[in-house]
Amino acid sequence: MNAPLKSLLSFAGLGRKRQEPRSSRTVPADNARRNIALDIKNVSHHFDIAGSPLAVLDNVTISVKPGEFVALLGPSGCGKSTLLRLAAGLDTPSRGSLLEEGQPIDGPDPSRLLVFQDPTLFPWRTVWRNVATGLEARGLLDTESARVDNALKLVKLDKFADAYPHQLSGGMAQRVAIARALVNDPHLLLLDEPFGKLDSLTRMTLQAELTKLWQEVGFTAILVTHDVEEALLLANRVIVFSDRPARIVAEFEVDKPYPRHRDDTDLVHLRQTILGQLGIAND
Amino acid sequence: MTDIVQTLDEQADTSAATRLVWKHGLIAAVTWAAASIVTIALPDTIKWGSVGLFSGLTGAGAAILLVLAFTVHTLGKTGKTIEHYGPWLIAVGVWFALWEFTTAKTGWLPKPFFSPPHGLLNVYVVEFDRLIVCIGYSLRLWGLGFFSGVTVGFLLGIALGWSRSFNYWGMPILKLIGPVPASAWIPATFYFFPTTFDASIFLVALSCGIPVAILTASGVSSVNKAYYDVARTLGADERFQILKVAIPASLPHVFVGLFMGLYYSFAILVVAEMLGAKFGLGWYIQFQTAYSGYANVYATIVIMAVLCSGIVKLLFVARDRLLSWQEKGLI
Numbered sequence: 345m346n347a348p349l350k351s352l353l354s355f356a357g358l359g360r361k362r363q364e365p366r367s368s369r370t371v372p373a374d375n376a377r378r379n380i381a382l383d384i385k386n387v388s389h390h391f392d393i394a395g396s397p398l399a400v401l402d403n404v405t406i407s408v409k410p411g412e413f414v415a416l417l418g419p420s421g422c423g424k425s426t427l428l429r430l431a432a433g434l435d436t437p438s439r440g441s442l443l444e445e446g447q448p449i450d451g452p453d454p455s456r457l458l459v460f461q462d463p464t465l466f467p468w469r470t471v472w473r474n475v476a477t478g479l480e481a482r483g484l485l486d487t488e489s490a491r492v493d494n495a496l497k498l499v500k501l502d503k504f505a506d507a508y509p510h511q512l513s514g515g516m517a518q519r520v521a522i523a524r525a526l527v528n529d530p531h532l533l534l535l536d537e538p539f540g541k542l543d544s545l546t547r548m549t550l551q552a553e554l555t556k557l558w559q560e561v562g563f564t565a566i567l568v569t570h571d572v573e574e575a576l577l578l579a580n581r582v583i584v585f586s587d588r589p590a591r592i593v594a595e596f597e598v599d600k601p602y603p604r605h606r607d608d609t610d611l612v613h614l615r616q617t618i619l620g621q622l623g624i625a626n627d
Numbered sequence: 628m629t630d631i632v633q634t635l636d637e638q639a640d641t642s643a644a645t646r647l648v649w650k651h652g653l654i655a656a657v658t659w660a661a662a663s664i665v666t667i668a669l670p671d672t673i674k675w676g677s678v679g680l681f682s683g684l685t686g687a688g689a690a691i692l693l694v695l696a697f698t699v700h701t702l703g704k705t706g707k708t709i710e711h712y713g714p715w716l717i718a719v720g721v722w723f724a725l726w727e728f729t730t731a732k733t734g735w736l737p738k739p740f741f742s743p744p745h746g747l748l749n750v751y752v753v754e755f756d757r758l759i760v761c762i763g764y765s766l767r768l769w770g771l772g773f774f775s776g777v778t779v780g781f782l783l784g785i786a787l788g789w790s791r792s793f794n795y796w797g798m799p800i801l802k803l804i805g806p807v808p809a810s811a812w813i814p815a816t817f818y819f820f821p822t823t824f825d826a827s828i829f830l831v832a833l834s835c836g837i838p839v840a841i842l843t844a845s846g847v848s849s850v851n852k853a854y855y856d857v858a859r860t861l862g863a864d865e866r867f868q869i870l871k872v873a874i875p876a877s878l879p880h881v882f883v884g885l886f887m888g889l890y891y892s893f894a895i896l897v898v899a900e901m902l903g904a905k906f907g908l909g910w911y912i913q914f915q916t917a918y919s920g921y922a923n924v925y926a927t928i929v930i931m932a933v934l935c936s937g938i939v940k941l942l943f944v945a946r947d948r949l950l951s952w953q954e955k956g957l958i
């Protein structure tokens with residue numbers, strides 16, 4: 345059993361084999377042992393629309409440290425989702441390369457999971473079955489079904505295990521989608537505007553939950569968002585993109601302890617700066 | 628003290644009971660009794676047989692309705708269902724009475740083209756054994772044809788919807804021959820197959836296999852691509868994507884194909900039986916028409932109506948079970 349699974353189990357209070365004392369795990373220490381990182385090197389991408397190329401990414405280079413939480417900000421339609429799909433291995437870039445722990449990304453892999461803007465739950469599967477999909481696909485469900493229960497507890501939806509997706513609210517559905525990713529114990533969690541369609545109260549709750557999960561479980565996270573405040577509350581580093589084709593126009597380290605407060609003066613100040621950047625980018 | 632309470636209770640009960648008389652049931656009892664009396668009291672212009680039996684059955688129906696008129700409110704949910712059909716029960720009684728009157732009793736609608744209800748009943752009494760055999764033959768032929776056709780059509784549809792090359796070569800052929808009515812193949816199939824029974828199975832299978840194949844293929848190819856993206860990132864191989872994503876996601880389409888195929892299969896079943904079978908409901912209709920046994924024909928059509936709508940109902944039940952995950956309120 346590897347480290348993140350153990351921490352996932354122990355967080356849910358249900359580790360079957362061995363539990364680590366929770367207090368001994370600070371996030372950087374835990375992740376330093378796991379030599380993972382995402383390397384996006386000079387990636388450009390274009391789509392063919394009616395025969396003519398549409399440039400979407402322009403020479404993007406990002407190096408993500410293990411356990412880091414990176415937020416990608418940029419105007420709508422600039423190419424953020426495209427970049428996440430490339431990182432997930434769902435598409436291959438027109439130019440440049442993407443490496444996970446030094447290995448080229450050549451297809452989807454459960455170690456890198458993408459949570460889509462729409463929860464995209466399978467409507468014919470119950471909540472439990474949805475979360476179980478990854479384990480089932482890899483033939484692990486028979487032996488490790490407890491992980492599904494734990495993941496549902498983690499997102500506080502264990503009471504809804506037998507519900508069907510159409511019976512869930514938007515926030516619950518998005519939490520199921522997150523549990524469906526986390527149950528696979530991904531090294532890298534790619535989140536594509538996961539809270540974009542939720543009401544602001546639900547969004548604030550889920551932001552806090554996500555921060556906590558990230559601290560407890562210790563995955564590396566890349567979050568696409570159009571909400572500057574969300575980026576500053578959650579991320580270690582905020583990367584700002586230009587209009588399409590997306591180019592990196594600015595990067596900000598956010599060196600603040602969690603949980604962060606949205607009225608923190610430094611964060612408010614940083615938000616003004618980034619909004620300025622985006623304003624320039626929007627010109 | 629207790630006595631007074633009891634008396635009050637009884638009074639309350641009786642007043643409640645008068646309010647709870649089921650008026651439609653009472654009227655229906657009257658119309659059924661009328662049908663019974665018309666049947667037994669007026670003489671037949673031509674003998675049809677089973678007069679007493681039909682009169683007795685409608686009379687018994689009237690008696691039951693009379694009892695129900697006063698007790699239906701005690702039957703709970705079943706009672707509610709029965710009450711719902713009150714107007715229908717009235718209409719059926721009226722219909723029986725008029726039908727008796729215009730056919731057997733006055734001869735306004737003459738034999739052999741028209742038959743009174745007790746004429747149909749007489750067919751069931753006299754031809755019971757033969758009809759049972761015919762039902763068995765028809766169900767066997769339909770069952771073999773429908774299930775083989777649906778199985779092949781479903782598998783073909785998945786292949787067409789999933790595989791590019793299958794789709795490239797198969798879809799144009801399917802689109803070309805799909806709209807051809809299965810009955811057009813009758814002469815050719817009767818020539819190619821060793822027995823008419825085999826040929827008939829093939830025709831029934833063809834008639835329902837094609838809509839199932841087309842709808843399954845369109846269902847599979849119209850599945851939201853994001854589901855596959857999710858499945859792939861979760862580590863699903865192609866087999867998993869077909870079995871656990873493509874098939875369940877396209878099941879609503881598949882059921883549309885199954886319903887279409889069901890109706891086509893009934894149509895071709897009867898035609899095929901009329902053309903070459905030795906037994907079966909279609910054969911029986913053909914046979915009786917040749918002897919002007921229209922009462923037998925009508926009686927057989929009633930059997931077909933019951934069988935076919937029963938099978939349709941079963942398919943609805945299966946669909947509601949399998950598609951219970953869908954949001955309600957579609958149908």
Ligand SMILES: Nc1ncnc2c1ncn2[C@@H]1O[C@H](COP(=O)(O)OP(=O)(O)O)[C@@H](O)[C@H]1O
Nearest residue numbers: 391392393400419420421422423424425426427
């Ligand atoms: N599969 C595709 N085919 C063609 N164009 C696409 C495709 N996916 C995205 N695009 C285009 O690429 C641009 C960037 O899209 P996207 O990455 O979704 O933007 P963002 O997530 O930043 O809003 C958009 O103009 C969009 O229309």
Ligand SMILES: [Mg+2]
Nearest residue numbers: 424425426536
């Ligand atoms: Mg997007």
